Amino acid sequence: MNPNSTLSLGPSEADLVQAADLLRAGQLVAFPTETVYGLGGSALMGETVAGIYAAKGRPSFNPLIAHVASVDAAKDLVQWSDLAARIAAAFWPGPLTLVLPLREGHGVSSLVTAGLPTLAVRVPAHPTAQRLLSLVGGPVAAPSANPSGRISPTTAAHVHHGLDGKIAAVVDDGPCGVGLESTIVGLAGDAPVLLRPGGLAVEEIETVLGQSLLDRDQGDPLTAPGQLLSHYAPNAAVRLMADAPQSNELYLGFGARDGDLNLSPSGNLAEAAANLFDCLHQLDARNIPIAVAPIPDHGLGHAINDRLRRAAAPRD
Structure with a gap:
């Protein structure tokens, strides 16, 4: 092209x-x-x-x-x-x-x-x-x-x-x-x-x-998309389970933990899932490390946390 x-x-x-x-x-x-x-x-x-x-x-x-x-x-x-x-x-x-x-x-x-x-x-x-x-x-x-x-x-x-x-x-x-x-x-x-x-x-x-x-056993060969350990990653570093940002970080909030952006101020996991990647795009454009508030690990929170762990994983 x-x-x-x-x-x-x-x-x-x-x-x-x-x-x-x-x-x-x-x-x-x-x-x-x-x-x-x-x-x-x-x-x-x-x-x-x-x-x-x-x-x-x-x-x-x-x-x-x-x-x-x-x-x-x-x-x-x-x-x-x-x-x-x-x-x-x-x-x-x-x-x-x-x-x-x-x-x-x-x-x-x-x-x-x-x-x-x-x-x-x-x-x-x-x-x-x-x-x-x-x-x-x-x-x-x-x-x-x-x-x-x-x-x-x-x-x-x-x-x-x-x-x-x-x-x-x-x-x-x-x-x-x-x-x-x-x-x-x-x-x-x-x-x-x-x-x-x-x-x-x-x-x-x-x-x-x-x-x-x-x-799935993490040691098994890849059998489907989305199984690489580092994936869905911003250019900036990502820190998870952060109750608050450090001085050099942007903060992606959830529920009552507000920040530069909030996945769902009401704590709704479906809303958080819909907003996740767009929020990461917006924060990554500022080229500053990103801290992410804790997300409940049930329902759609399980998938949200899966994406966040891969986003935060060490890069090759």
Whole structure:
């Protein structure tokens, strides 16, 4: 891509038809989902998927999620199961990704799966994403639309800031409502495993399953996105569980602990999740270390704390 060549599109039918045409032609298009903005490319075209990794600077051993418009489209790609059907009936479309064994004749590039025999697949709920995927008519690989390891994008402006000139277009339909990447559940083994906490609370999934999700062993190979120890990171240093900032720090508050910005003055975890990445973007622009107030570690707080721990982890 030439500098400043990234198109800005909207959610109109004409713009989505243009975006779908670009995706079918092997171009990269960022688009909104209810979780974060995704950097989309045809999951069936190896060269296109390689372009996703290149645009993000993402390591190719880190698999991608294939986004599809319906459960039937997912069944064309993976080996479906009764457990998958039960979870999908409860939570799709929505902020949940399932990892299942690939189906014979799936057609998905091995770059999407990082060579694994499984595929991470999701049916997003955002109406613009739904319409775009329907127009494309095939699976779209879409990691978060940001440079690899950095703060995830929840607005089109975030995408332009990180990827302008590297991708064909950005579809702008306002801020993302959930604000955290999807929860990922592995269904390729004998029991369901939580591979990444996210925008759907683990407790809700366990209620539907009638059993607890197993935890992934941190020493296991990467089997889904969002498992790198350092990820979602600002340029500035991040300090967690801070009751107050130090003199050289900005403060990201929560509830009664106010600061330069507050994830949710009322202590609402859904509001905090929706605001997390945008707040980190705003504070990081000031290039000053960031201290973060304690966040309760239940419900969506589990996923918020997961992102914050990775943001604060030592960088390579």
